[in-house]
Amino acid sequence: MDERKDEAGLVRRGLFGLSAVGAAAGAGLGLLAPAGATAQTLGKSRLQMIKERGRLLVGTGSTNPPWHFEDANGQLQGMDIDLARLLAKNLFDDPTKVEFVLQGSDARIPSLITDKVDIVVQWMTVTAGRAQQVEFTIPYYREGVSLLLLARGGKYKSFDEMKSAGASVTVGGMQNVFLEEWVHKALPQARVDAFESPDATLQALNARRVDAYMADQSAGRWLMQQAPGRFIDAGYGWMPNSYASAVKPGDPVWLNWVNTVYKEAMMGVDFDYFAASYKKWFGIELPTPKIGFPTEFA
Template sequence: MKTILKALSAVAAVALIPSLAATHAQADTLQTVLDRGELVVGTGSSNPPWHFTDNGQTVGFDADIGHILAQGLFNDPSKVRFVNQSSDARIPNLLTNKVDISCQGMTVTAARAQQVAFTVPYYREGVGLLMLKGGDYGDYDALKSAGSDITVAVLQNVYAEEMVHQALPEAEVDQYESQNLIYQALNSHRAAAVATDLSTLKWYMKNNGDRYVDAGYSWNPQSYACAVSPDDQRWLNFVNTTLEEAMYGVEFQRSSDAFEQWFGERPPAPKTGFPAEMR
């Protein structure tokens, strides 16, 4: 939820660091990484299923993107070092060469694209509705038909009520200060549904499939991509090629295994013959 609701503040955050891009020297990141023998990936540590710490190791889908890139660079997915960074450090750390790439549930925006170069998207985020299995409402249509009789729990934010009403115009909206509290509201039947990031919903479904159900409706689409230096086309080309072949080509098995591990579903296998993504 925090990812969706904070996206509207991206322009203001980017405006704070205009000088970094202007002073960033021309680089050959690909050669630097190859010479170093290790890829340095900036990511977070507290946002499953994207990036979190488990037994002292950085794991999650963003972490697996790093392993896929290391496999392409060194034929060894372990040759990657993760730098734990806050969300507002994703761009500054790139532009000051503290990391080679930032993969951290980063929403693609035009404002951010003035500061960094985005890779091809690897996920389309949105907002979904999570409900208790066997509850009073079976799906999205039932929630919408209930009108003002239902309450939706959502993470507190200035845009929260407006966002929920885009999908359920008449619903009551209760805002909570933490992710745990919105699920407590659902579990105690104080809310008929939780509005949260679709990726978080899938994570909860995968780990608690006997307890929760997806209402079957999502909205507010946003593209997630990694970010690299804005002035290093060779590095961007390499990363894009690696990600595209992970999603559609020779490394599909590796990427689809990761997708299934973190989101509980397997992406459709690319068809042979004419590339479907070019249609």
């Protein structure tokens, strides 16, 4: 989940911002301003401008696996990066014709409004407040929180077992004013231990000082991919929120084109590419869309 404020004005992130695998990766990277970004000309769609420019400008991050992070060679990778390259492939028949503008999460909306980027593909949660400033594409992931357990040697093997155990269960998570509230939404009687970082929480789980690690579901799935057989998901997720890309308002041609690419990646011609990304980053096997009548309109 990304940064956002609740009705009381409190920041609702900081709990699971970085997965334990990549919490320290990419430190010190700032906003990189691209050369040649131009404001949208009245009457001309950004789609046409991008085609004329010859490359796509994408705002994203570099420190949050499995969404966007650097590999051992300093190359960006992750689900958001795959989606950006899919857009470039459909624009130019070349997935490399994309320039990534590295930015913090607080720069996502400003970079769009000031025309520094064409699109933000950066694990951005859809909210009604943000929709007053940007236009969201169709969602490509449903995030939430879940519980990571030890596959071997742990006290519990499922959410149902933990719920039945009541106050005997201890759940660890990154220190946050909402930590106890979030845990108790799923496990009202559980004890809660707060840690200063995702790494420290994961170490506590490995040392069996806590029974479960509450994390963003995508971060938990990534950890399961990195250490096969070490961890399991408890089988229950809650606090759902949708991830989508965002574009500057007022250009229905550009928004419709991006939505067409995303939809056909989920349901049509680029499904194999999309399914391979879901498998690689989340360990999720997507079912092949049924042929015949389009089931999304049923």
